Amino acid sequence: MRVELDLAINDGSVIDTEKRRRRPLNVGIRGDKIVAVTAQKLKAKRVIDACGLIVSPGFIDVHAHLDGDAYGGELAACQGITTSIGGNCGLSPIEMEDFFQAQERDGYPIHQAEYVGHSFSLRREAGLKNPYVPASPEQIARMECLAQKALEEGACGISFGLDYSPGASLEEIRALAALCAAKDRVMPVHTRLFTRYDLDSLTEILSIARDTGVRLLFSHFVYQYGEGDLDSALEIVDKARDAGLDIHIDSGMYTDWATYIHTATYDLQTIHDNGMHFHDMMVATGPYIGQRLDFELYAKIRNEYPDESIIYCNHLKDEAHRTLRCPYAMPSTDMGAYSPGEGHPQIAGTFPKFIKDMVRIRGELSLEEALSKATLLPARLFAIPGKGKIEEGFDADLTVFDFDRLSDLAVYPDQGRPDAKPVGIEYVMVAGNLVVDQGIYQNSQRPGRVIRYMR
Ligand SMILES: [Zn+2]
Ligand SMILES: [Zn+2]
Structure with a gap:
């Protein structure tokens, strides 16, 4: 006898992020896995009628600062994010296993991977109080030791926020990059700009990638290079990629x-x-x-x-769009932990705005391209198994939305609520559990897992 499905999503337009097409299919879920993707209508304990809706793999936010924050997790889920990568810009937990265990004990709405951070956290732990001072050889050795331990406990890489430690030496960055490279983990860098038009901030990191072979992710690219030097910055990255370096970039939909x-x-x-x-x-x-x-x-x-x-x-306009059109660019929120009613609209609006503005209004990306950038591209970059596609055997992390109605409502705090939730995200499923059901956040659901890197 066939075991009944827990959940079926029938009659939706199912996105194939690999072949970049959509087809009318039905998706069956048992436990935390997708077990059927078929033209045949499915029966299950719960059936969702997705007629007129897009069925996408859950979004992966490659740059965030949730770090277990409860309200942030809710705002992420309501944007359709099912996996968040935290500990960015050099600010993270140091004791990674403790962090992971706390998340597992308390539960979290979405999945989390976590970097260990250099510029605030490792530096502070190594006794560096002044951000304008380079680390001593002993302090570098201390940071290497702590970072190595965090990587062995499952951190997904080492993050940098060099604007926050302008004194960090290249030796200090290179030593940590080498650890990342040895474990084949990603190194996200919020670059160090001494002036607004500082492209040396990019080339110094490229030289470290050349020396160490580390895989780079330039963080919130438009926040760093939006002001008049975006084209030159992208050209530098293009050339470095052509020369064989492994580089990606991420950006939000805002320039401020x-x-x-x-x-x-x-x-x-x-x-x-x-x-x-x-x-x-x-x-x-x-x-x-x-x-x-x-x-x-x-x-x-x-x-x-x-x-x-x-x-x-900044008073900029199209820079985020130009950045996200790059085939190696991924959308990201840079969202942090705020109290209700506070913050930057990126905390609630980024992913819906990305799809609404770039696909529906401006036609700069096809829907399939946009969704690939938000799902399969990050799943591959971070080598997260079972994510980024809707296929039998893949994780039941899904975002079901109304493409025509999808809209961000978050605004800057002088205009209203920066945490206003979007409309049009109808169902968000994390490991087979609905954390958003008929557009409503399900406060009791904490199915998110921690993603430990153990290679
Ligand atoms: Zn940053
Ligand atoms: Zn950040």
């Missing part, structure tokens, strides 16, 4: 970036050197949310509320 006011990025010297203006800085969190800075408010928040986030408004 956000970070903590206490970081080196918002040091007065940095502001001065980069010709940044206080009136382009918008408070994203805390008591002054939505306000633009002047020097007085800047000084007050930096002294009294150093952990608040500030959005830097």
Whole structure:
């Protein structure tokens, strides 16, 4: 006797991310796996009628800062994200096994992989307090030891946020890159820009990839190179790829970036050197949310509320679109942990906006191309088995959405709610469990797993 299916998604347009086509098919799920993809209508304990809906593999967010944050996990799931890669920009847990065990014990709505981070976390642990100072040989050895342990405990790579440790030496970066390369893990780099138009920040990392063979992922590319030098930056990456380096890039759908006011990025010297203006800085969190800075408010928040986030408004337009059209570019949120009502619209809007703007409104990518970039390309880059495709035997991580209705509603905090959930994401399934059901987030569901890298 055939064992009954737990769930069937009938009559949807099922995306084939490999062949980049869509077909009217029915998807059957048992436990945490896809067990049938067929033209034959399926019976199951629960049947979802997906007529008129797109059935995609769940989205993989290659650049996030969720790191187990509960509300962030909810906002990610509501965007259709089923796997999030955290610990980016050099900020992460150090004790990876403890982090993984805590996630497994408490449960989480979506799957998580995690980097160990250099620029805040490993440096702090090695006793480096000043971001403008390079690590000593002893401190490098200490970071190597901690990073090696984290990689052995399953971290997916070592992340860098070099704007946050402008003093980091090439020796220090190279030593950690070599560890990543030896384990064939990905190295994401938020590059170090001394001025706004600094392309040396790219070439210094390329030289490290050449020396070590490490696989690179340039983080939130448009936040680094959006301002007038995007084409030159992309050309440099293109040439390096042609020369055989393994490089990908990620980008969100916004050009205005956000970070903590206490970081080196918002040091007065940095502001001065980069010709940044206080009136382009918008408070994203805390008591002054939505306000633009002047020097007085800047000084007050930096002294009294150093952990608040500030959005830097660039007044750019098409840069994110240009970046994400590259065949080796993937969409990412850069989303972090915020309280309800606070933050940057990337935390709730990125993936729906990516599909709505680039496919439906502007026709810059086909739907199949866009969904491949959000699923199969990251699954391959990160060598995550069982993800990125809808095939028998693959993980039951699925996002079912209404292409015509799909819309992001998140806005900058001076306009309304940056955490407004999108419309049109109807069902999100993680390991066979619906964390979004008929467009409603299911608070009780915590099916997400940790992805440990044990090779
Ligand atoms: Zn960053
Ligand atoms: Zn980041």
